[in-house]
Amino acid sequence: MTGNGCPADGIPVFSSIFAQDTIANSAYNSLQASLDKRFAHGLQFTFAYTFSKSFDEASSFEGILNPIDPRRSRSLSAFDARHRLVLSYYWELPTRKFSGATGKVLNGWAASGITTFQTGFPIRISTLDDQELMYSFDFELPGEPDLVAPFKTMRPQSNGLYYFDPSSFSEDNTFGLIGNSPRTICCGPHISQTDFAILKTFPISESKQVDFRAEFFNIFNHTQFFNPDGNFSDGPQFGQVNQVRDPRLVQFALKFKF
Structure with missing residues (x-):
């Protein structure tokens, strides 16, 4: 070893070198439309619709599929929502005005709400197996399985909680080969x-x-699933949903104004 801790050939020996770089690119395009009714005659509402598409090579801080060619990771953004429709409203019920004790009970009622319809978010597909030899870069890089059949969704409630058919994917054991799944x-x-x-x-x-x-x-108590497991290495859980959004929740509030 030399005096500075390096071998005699002058080439330092490190177990790993961790590198970060802001090399990913993204593109977002959308059409946005809204219809507003200002408050009049006890009613106001806003109707908003967004049609959009978003692509990127990484939707957050993550390892890309091939550091040599980042474009290999280009796909739909994790937050891409093709269609989103939101209706919000406030309505003062148009009852006749009563006086006395009857008025205290029947007057002053109103209703408000927000209704949201949105298409689902893209599913992240990956595998922990290192057939691609990507771990030779000493970075937490995901792999990809092969998509061997058309991707199709299923109803989780009647298919063992599977949201998509896991048999549509397989893994090629050829070393150095990246799967064809997006x-x-x-x-x-x-x-x-x-x-x-x-x-x-x-x-x-x-x-x-x-x-x-x-x-x-969630007044109608719709069962709404989060994205299914997209990690091929999770075995039988691959393709299954294991989390749901909140069920119906009710809360009451009382406010005194003076």
Whole structure:
């Protein structure tokens, strides 16, 4: 060893060198449209629609499939949502105005809500096996299986929680070969949710009132799955959904204004 800790040939010996680089590229295109009704006659609403498509080589900090050719990882972004429709509204119920005790009960009712429909997010497809010899770069690089049949989705409730057919993928044991599956594949379970609220105002005096609010999140209690397991190395769990979004949640609020 030389005086500076290097071998006699002057070439330092390291177990690994960790490198980071901002080399990924992305592209997003969309059409956005909205229809607004300003508050009048007790009603207001906003209707918004987005049609979009997003590509990138990495959607977050992650290892790419081939550091020598980052374009090999180009695929749909993990957050790509092709269609998204949102309707929000507020409606003061048009009941006749009552006086006295009857008015305190029947007057001042309103309803509001947000309804969202969205196509699913792309599914990340990967494998931990190193048939591609990518780990020779000493970086946490994912691999890819082969897509051997058309990708098709299934109904998890009647197919053992499988969202897609795992037999559509296989793994080639040829060393140095990267699978032909794209980094992400479209698409995971869609989102369909309505959050609804009922409001009631109880006037006490000219400057004081009590507001009651009942809120229902996912009021129709739709079962909504997160993306399925896209890691081929997870064996029988590959293709299965193992997480769901929140079921119906109800909460109440009481507010005193003065």
